[in-house]
Amino acid sequence: MGSMPQSTTMQAVRYHGQRDVRLETIDRPDLRPGSVRIAPKFCGICGTDVHEFLGGNNLIPKPGKPHPITGETSPLTLGHEFSGIVEEVADDVTTVKKGDRVCVQPIIYDGDCRSCKRGLVNCCDQNGFVGLSGWGGGLCESTVVPSSCVKLLPDNVPLEVGALVEPLSVGWHSIKMSPYKDGDSAFVIGGGPIGLAVVQALVGRGCKNIIVSEVSGKRRAFATQFGAHHVLDPLSQDVVEEVLKLTDGQGADVGFDAAGSQYAIDTAFEALSARATLVNIAVWEKRAQLNMNELVFRERSYLGVATFALGDFEEVIQTISDGKMEPSGMITKTIKLGEIVDEGFMSLVNDKDNHVKILVDVEASLAATAH
Incomplete structure (x- = not known):
């Protein structure tokens, strides 16, 4: 038959x-x-x-x-x-x-x-x-x-x-595009799916100081579950002060904005060290305002990233297969x-x-x- x-x-x-x-x-x-x-x-x-x-x-x-x-x-x-x-x-x-x-x-x-x-x-x-x-x-x-x-x-x-490889690749790509290197501290603003993908990609890259700011208690718990070392509540904590404490007073070496709010940008730049980079992953619904002097006088950078590039999927799949994520x-x-x-x-x-x-x-x- x-x-x-x-x-x-x-x-x-x-x-x-x-x-x-x-x-x-x-x-x-x-x-x-x-x-x-x-x-x-x-x-x-x-x-x-x-x-x-x-x-x-x-x-x-x-x-x-x-x-x-x-x-x-x-x-x-x-x-x-x-x-x-x-x-x-x-x-x-x-x-x-x-x-x-x-x-x-x-x-x-x-x-x-x-x-x-x-x-x-x-x-x-x-x-x-x-x-x-x-x-x-x-x-x-x-x-x-x-x-x-x-x-x-x-x-x-x-x-x-x-x-899950697609959303994880967004986080992976944002780190690859950033100047992140071994030993750097990372500050992630927003603990939604993409912010959490960034956390996992940072874990996969071996980051030893991942700081997350997120208003939702449940999402803060998710961030901890996925490997964030420090999780902050912007409604009850001075996030900038806390990030400085957690980075020996220097500020974070690289920031990842997965929230896309004006508050996130303002907080992130204040919490970053001189010559640090803030990576924007969020899709914005309206124009943002930048305090350019926060960039100019501290020689900070602001970087946009879009989805993922050739090779990112393969690297994420390999990292999962290796047990690092x-x-x-x-x-x-x-x-x-x-x-x-x-x-x-x-x-x-x-x-x-x-x-x-x-x-x-x-x-x-x-x-x-x-x-």
């Missing part, structure tokens, strides 16, 4: 617009030259997904204004933090094979702009993301992505952890595809302090549907 013919349709979580996300049956995508078909297993929900859900199309291209690389608009399949199993590869793909356990580096880039020609694909003039700009996403039964996006997972890295504690809830709005997005809105990363278990969702 031959194998059963594969269904031409599949389940997918689709973004239609503001507060309009649906689990739908759609056509399975076709395999393209240079691409890989993956059966997603676990997919994380990102703050960006929640912002698009609450506020409407921002990064997700609006109907009538297709993404310049993918040509797609909403409605499209969500999910850009995911792992899965390779189902099929195009004839011209040799980097992975059917059955491989993988995660997806979701940056979409044109390869042709002035940034891409220098290898800076995360700074592409037209960049986008799998699961936000088109080309499928991880919240579905089967997705097709360019082979360059597909990263092998070692046998000792579980698929659940594979879905143990990020499974980031997973605070696992849900099914049909629960994406109520148990996913709304949990991150109404109960965000108690969650770091909510994962969608795609396989369990499909098994439940089948029964």
Whole structure:
């Protein structure tokens, strides 16, 4: 007997617009030259997904204004933090094979702009993301992505952890871009998912003095759990005074702003040493004000970083495989595809302090549907 013919349709979580996300049956995508078909297993929900859900199309291209690389608009399949199993590869793909356990580096880039020609694909003039700009996403039964996006997972890295590589790579990249070196003290402002990713990346790099400022008690506990050495409450402590105490009066050598607030910038610069660098990872909703004299007279630097660059995923995967990062504690809830709005997005809105990363278990969702 031959194998059963594969269904031409599949389940997918689709973004239609503001507060309009649906689990739908759609056509399975076709395999393209240079691409890989993956059966997603676990997919994380990102703050960006929640912002698009609450506020409407921002990064997700609006109907009538297709993404310049993918040509797609909403409605499209969500999910850009995911792992899965390779189902099929195009004839011209040799980097992975059917059955491989993988995660997806979701940056979409044109390869042709002035940034891409220098290898800076995360700074592409037209960049986008799998699961936000088109080309499928991880919240579905089967997705097709360019082979360059597909990263092998070692046998000792579980698929659940594979879905954490994307946010961890944001933290890893921010440290690589900073002047951080062995022996430096690091000050992290904000203990949300990205701030906690920075903490874990600092642990993976062997930092011995990680200081975190965070208003939420639960998130301060998470920061301690993930390896922060000192955790401060800006509502009850003088953060600048405390950082100075914890750095022998010098101030921190490098700062990471994962909060994106005016208070965070002002506090961070005061808490940094002369010639220190503040790295901005946060996406800002409005313009910030800088006290330029705080930079000029102490020769401090302010550095913007965007997502992750070529090689970051591989380094994070290796660091996890080597046991220098143990990020499974980031997973605070696992849900099914049909629960994406109520148990996913709304949990991150109404109960965000108690969650770091909510994962969608795609396989369990499909098994439940089948029964």
